[in-house]
Amino acid sequence: MNMKSLICRRWPATMILATMAACSLLWSGPVLAAETPPDMPRMPAHAQPPGSEDDARQTTQTTQTTQTTQTTQKTQKTQKTQKTQKTQKTQKSQTSQTSQTSQTSQTSQTSQHSDCAPLLNHRVRPLMGPDTRPLCDEHAGKVLLIVNTASKCGFTPQFESLEALHQRYGAQGFEVLGFPSDDFRQELDSEEAVAQFCELNYGVSFPMFQKVHVTAGDAHPLYRDLAAATGSYPRWNFNKYLVDRSGQVIAHYGSGVLPTGEQLVGDIEALLQGAVDTDPG
Numbered sequence: 219m220n221m222k223s224l225i226c227r228r229w230p231a232t233m234i235l236a237t238m239a240a241c242s243l244l245w246s247g248p249v250l251a252a253e254t255p256p257d258m259p260r261m262p263a264h265a266q267p268p269g270s271e272d273d274a275r276q277t278t279q280t281t282q283t284t285q286t287t288q289t290t291q292k293t294q295k296t297q298k299t300q301k302t303q304k305t306q307k308t309q310k311s312q313t314s315q316t317s318q319t320s321q322t323s324q325t326s327q328t329s330q331h332s333d334c335a336p337l338l339n340h341r342v343r344p345l346m347g348p349d350t351r352p353l354c355d356e357h358a359g360k361v362l363l364i365v366n367t368a369s370k371c372g373f374t375p376q377f378e379s380l381e382a383l384h385q386r387y388g389a390q391g392f393e394v395l396g397f398p399s400d401d402f403r404q405e406l407d408s409e410e411a412v413a414q415f416c417e418l419n420y421g422v423s424f425p426m427f428q429k430v431h432v433t434a435g436d437a438h439p440l441y442r443d444l445a446a447a448t449g450s451y452p453r454w455n456f457n458k459y460l461v462d463r464s465g466q467v468i469a470h471y472g473s474g475v476l477p478t479g480e481q482l483v484g485d486i487e488a489l490l491q492g493a494v495d496t497d498p499g
Contacts, residue, residue: 334358335465337447340440345398345426346409353395353440357425359463361392361489363477364444366432368404368455369415376456377420379477383486384424390490391463394424394477397441401433402455432457444470458482462489 334354341350365380384394398405398412406412409429416422430438432452437445444459445451447467458471460482468489475482 337440337443337461337467338465340438340443342397342430342438342440343428345413345428347428357393357395358465359391361387361463361486362461363392363394363482363486364440364459364461365394365396366399366401366430366441366452366455366457367396367416367426368399368402369406369412370404371402371455373454373456373473376477377416377422381420381422381424383477383483387486387490392486392490396422396424396426397432397438398426398429399432399452399455400429401431401436401452404455405429443467460485460489 334352335358338354338358339352341352343350363380363383365376367377368374380394380396384392396416398409406415412429413426416426430441432438432441434445434451437451441451444467448459448470450470454473456473458475458477459467460469460471462468469485471482
């Protein structure tokens with residue numbers, strides 16, 4: 219008789235059921251624990267969930283792209299700023315140089331002879347000559363007749379009478395100074411052509427100088443001073459300005475006043491004799 223039969227005979231019925239259940243359990247072996255799902259393998263600390271590595275890579279790439287874009291934009295902005303500053307500096311330097319050149323040019327047209335009249339301090343270049351020099355160097359202390367000339371003007375024949383004046387009174391300290399000008403569109407293009415024209419056609423021997431502007435706005439500084447003294451710029455070719463021995467402007471004459479006419483000759487002789495009674499205007 220086995221253990222199961224013995225227990226079932228001797229125990230009360232109420233216990234039999236409980237015992238049977240226990241016996242059944244004993245008979246069938248140890249109670250199996252409820253099945254539990256196998257433990258989920260633990261993810262290493264450095265591991266990432268599926269897809270997270272790609273996401274991280276994309277995030278890193280996006281960050282790097284953003285940083286690269288920002289760096290590029292910053293570099294471009296810096297380069298643009300530097301270029302702008304360099305351009306402004308260059309323009310400022312060029313403006314300064316232009317201003318200095320202009321000032322130097324204006325200064326070079328005026329000599330600094332302290333013992334010379336301001337009018338004769340102006341520097342001019344002889345016709346076809348290489349260098350400028352102050353009028354004071356060769357014409358101080360003389361009575362001067364300053365004339366703006368032209369080779370293709372109706373008054374061009376006045377070259378002949380101007381040369382006659384120069385020859386007649388030159389020994390007494392008188393000179394005619396000729397300044398070719400194309401302000402009225404009646405002068406030859408080159409100084410060489412002007413020189414040849416004057417010499418070949420009229421035998422001009424009085425000093426001739428560089429081509430200059432004589433009208434308001436662009437006038438050479440010498441002509442600005444002549445106009446300031448008389449209140450009149452040349453209105454046409456062969457206007458004449460009479461200057462005394464001290465460098466003061468005495469009178470202005472229009473194109474129609476003949477060089478050998480009574481009015482101009484009388485004023486020249488008065489200055490040569492030391493008697494001044496003329497009106498600069």
